[in-house]
Each structure stands twice: as C-alpha cells, then as structure tokens.
Amino acid sequence: MRSDEIATEARRVLDICDACGYCNGFCDLFEAARRRPALSDGDLAHLANLCHACRNCLYACQYAPPHVFQVNVPRTLARLRQRTYAEYVWPKGLAFLLDHGRLSTLIVTLAATALMIGLVLTSLPPETLFDRHLGTGAFYRILPWETMAWIGAIPLGWSALAIGIGLRRYWRATRPGSARVTSRAFVRALRDVVLLRNLQGGGPGCNDLDDRPSHARRRLHQTLAAGVLLSLAATLVATLYHHALGWEAPYPALSAPVALGTLGGVCMTVGAIGLLWLKRRGDQTPTAPESRRADAAILGLLLWVALTGLALLIWRETGAMGILLAIHLGGVLALFILLPYSKLVHAGYRFISLLIEAMEQASGRKA
Structure with a gap:
C-alpha cells in the first residue's frame, strides 16, 4: 500500500474506534486518538508508535474481519508505524534499508563480517x-x-547522529503545542518503557498467539532489552578496566565484564528466540508482512551477535579465537550500522510517543 492509502485507512479505522470506545481500557492508544479528532499526519505517526501491537483490540472488536467494516487496528498501525520509520529517517536516501529490512540486514551483516574476516x-x-x-x-x-575502537566508534557515531536527527524530526511533527515536558512526565514515560505497561492489555496480558491473554511477549521483550543493557554494561566496565586500571582483556570468567556479558548474551538469546517463535507461531491476522520481515531481520541479527559473543567466550583459549573474534565483531559492526535503519529505531519513537502521552495526561489538556 502507498503511504497515502495507509494514512487513509488508519483514519477510517480510528474514526470507527472513536465512535465505539469499547477498547479504551486496553492501552493508551484509544484515549489519545479521542483527543485528536482531526487526525493530522503527525497525530497518526504519534498514535502508530504509541500502539504496542498487543492485539487485544482485534479479538475484542465487533467490527473486526469478517465484518464488513474490516477493522484491524494492530495491522493498520503496524503498516503506518513502518512508514514513519522511513519518513523520518536521515538521510532520506537510506530509507530503502527500512523498506527492505530482511535483505538489507543480511547484506550488511555479510559485508561487515567479510570485512572483519x-x-x-x-x-x-x-x-x-x-x-x-x-x-x-x-x-x-x-x-x-x-583498531577495534575505531571500528566501533565510527559507525556508532554516525548512527547516533542519524537517530538524533530522525527523532528530532519526529518530535517536531508530533509534539502537542499545549503540553510541556516535565520531570514527572519523563519519569512516567520511562516507567512505561521499562514495565511495557501498554503490553499488559489492561491487565490480563496480550493476545500473543491467539485470543488467549498472555504476558509472554512482554517478558521476552524485557529479557531481550535486559540482555542488551547487560552487554552494554559489560563493555563499559571493560573500558573502565582497560583505561582506568590498566587491565587488558580477556578477563577471568568470574570478573564483572565476563559475568555481565555472559548474562547479557544468554538473555539476548532467550529473548530473541522466544520472540521469533511467537512471531512464527502466532496468529498473522493482526500483523503486517512488512513489519514481520523487519522484526525477524533485527531479531535474527541480535541473536547472531549474542551467539557469536557466547561462542567467543567459550572458545577464547583455542585456536578458533581469532576467527570467532572477527565474526563477532562483524556482527556488532552490522548492528551499529543498522541502528537507524532497522526496527531498533522504534525504541526512540515509542519513547517520544509515551512521553507525549504522559505530558497530555499530566496537563489535562487536549493536544
């Protein structure tokens, strides 16, 4: 579907939801939509990223397929969400990486790994x-x-710049003029990110596989995110060891960097495999094909980075260490390059949408 067709369908679906109001208790999306009767392009982008695709609304909806209204909020907003990533990406010329997530992830990963080897x-x-x-x-x-430092710093610096510009554009397009950023709103948005409150489906959980509620996807997301943060912590501690204490890697098995990295790798592996399994086994009706491909691509890359990191740890005292190090660094390099051009960028957009929602609820004023 073209971008204008996706936006038109989103307005149609949300207008029906606004008139019905049955799903208002599932998440923040529907109340936020009610505060936006005009539904500008910025409003649609905000609502698409506020939606966590918990799917409860689809199974509760009396107008869902096969009804003639064909209301499918999760799929409609998944398509719209995918378009927002391409719309706000910087530079615009690299938007094709988001449009072809699976292929671009594979090519970049193979190229980065070949470069390191x-x-x-x-x-x-x-x-x-x-x-x-x-x-x-x-x-x-x-x-x-x-060499390792420059290999990481250059793509990571570029990605940070690209993400920053994209998020600034998104903030300008979606920020409500009447609400202010406060510390209370910021803390609430951060808490919603950590707890994934909007993946609780109003309490009983989300429809991860079918119409039965479950907290599996929320917990797997949290496990994966914890793994990434633990791995980052391992890198930061290792940097401190290297520069402040003069201790060079590799470190003992019970040292802080190795313990944090091992736990991080295990969490990333469990989270990525679990989410891939849910996406494969779950009902495809609430999902959009382009979103599924993007999800699978970045989950596959995160899993690859975790597994190669664990393999490097296990066989670091063998003759395979050198080639394993190159393979792992290739995966990390690909991940750094693809940060602004993959599904991972959704974290920034979603935080901004949660912050806007917290601002509006705190102010008690309409957007």
Missing part, C-alpha cells in the same frame, strides 16, 4: 591467526585495541 586474514599469517593466544592482551594480538 578479511582484515584479520590479511594482517596476520595463518599460523598466528589460528594459534592459541592466552593471557593478558590475547584479543589485541588479533586486532589492536585502537
């Missing part, structure tokens, strides 16, 4: 690359610390 193969003789490297600084005998 090629780098170690051309910089080290085979007998050095496949030798056992033990003790302090073992990783840096494969790739110097400075």
Whole structure:
C-alpha cells in the first residue's frame, strides 16, 4: 500500500474506534486518538508508535474481519508505524534499508563480517591467526585495541547522529503545542518503557498467539532489552578496566565484564528466540508482512551477535579465537550500522510517543 492509502485507512479505522470506545481500557492508544479528532499526519505517526501491537483490540472488536467494516487496528498501525520509520529517517536516501529490512540486514551483516574476516586474514599469517593466544592482551594480538575502537566508534557515531536527527524530526511533527515536558512526565514515560505497561492489555496480558491473554511477549521483550543493557554494561566496565586500571582483556570468567556479558548474551538469546517463535507461531491476522520481515531481520541479527559473543567466550583459549573474534565483531559492526535503519529505531519513537502521552495526561489538556 502507498503511504497515502495507509494514512487513509488508519483514519477510517480510528474514526470507527472513536465512535465505539469499547477498547479504551486496553492501552493508551484509544484515549489519545479521542483527543485528536482531526487526525493530522503527525497525530497518526504519534498514535502508530504509541500502539504496542498487543492485539487485544482485534479479538475484542465487533467490527473486526469478517465484518464488513474490516477493522484491524494492530495491522493498520503496524503498516503506518513502518512508514514513519522511513519518513523520518536521515538521510532520506537510506530509507530503502527500512523498506527492505530482511535483505538489507543480511547484506550488511555479510559485508561487515567479510570485512572483519578479511582484515584479520590479511594482517596476520595463518599460523598466528589460528594459534592459541592466552593471557593478558590475547584479543589485541588479533586486532589492536585502537583498531577495534575505531571500528566501533565510527559507525556508532554516525548512527547516533542519524537517530538524533530522525527523532528530532519526529518530535517536531508530533509534539502537542499545549503540553510541556516535565520531570514527572519523563519519569512516567520511562516507567512505561521499562514495565511495557501498554503490553499488559489492561491487565490480563496480550493476545500473543491467539485470543488467549498472555504476558509472554512482554517478558521476552524485557529479557531481550535486559540482555542488551547487560552487554552494554559489560563493555563499559571493560573500558573502565582497560583505561582506568590498566587491565587488558580477556578477563577471568568470574570478573564483572565476563559475568555481565555472559548474562547479557544468554538473555539476548532467550529473548530473541522466544520472540521469533511467537512471531512464527502466532496468529498473522493482526500483523503486517512488512513489519514481520523487519522484526525477524533485527531479531535474527541480535541473536547472531549474542551467539557469536557466547561462542567467543567459550572458545577464547583455542585456536578458533581469532576467527570467532572477527565474526563477532562483524556482527556488532552490522548492528551499529543498522541502528537507524532497522526496527531498533522504534525504541526512540515509542519513547517520544509515551512521553507525549504522559505530558497530555499530566496537563489535562487536549493536544
């Protein structure tokens, strides 16, 4: 569907929901829509990202298919949400990466991995690359610390810039003129992110697989997010060890970086596999094909990064360490490159929408 057709369908569906009001208690979406009778393009973008796709509204809706009204809020807003990522992306010329998420993720991951493998193969003789490297600084005998740092810093810096510009554009398009950002609203939005309150379906949970309520998807999302944060914490602690204390990797199995990284990798693996399983086994009616492809692509990449990281930990004292390090760094490099051009960018848009909702509820005024 074209962008204008998606927007027209979203307005039609939300107008019916506004007139009905049956699903208002499931999440923040429907009350927020009621405060926006005109439904501008910015309003639609905000509502699409406020929707967490819990699906309860579809199974509760008397106008859902096969009714002639064909109301399917989760699918309609999933399509609209996917379009907002492409609309606010920077630079615009890279929007095609979002439109072809599965293919672009595969190509970027293969290219980044090939680059890293090629780098170690051309910089080290085979007998050095496949030798056992033990003790302090073992990783840096494969790739110097400075090389690793630049490989991470350049794409991460670019991605941070691109995400920042995209979020600024989104904020300008969706921010209500009458509400103010307050510390209370910010804390509430942050709490909603951590607890994933809008994935609770009003309390009993969401329809993850079918019309039965469940908290599985919410818990798996939290597990995956915790894994990413733990892995980030492991990297930060390792950086502190390296620069402040002069301790070089690899670190002992019971050290803080290894413990945090191991737990993070396990959480990422469990979360990614669980979410992929739910997406494969669940009812496809509430989902949009383009959204499913984008979800599967980034979950697959996160799973790959987690598994290669755990493999590197397990076999770091063997001759496979060098090539495993290159493969893992290739996955991390791909992840950094794709941050603004994959489903991962939804975290920023959703936080802004939750912040706007908290602002409006705190102000008690209409947008």
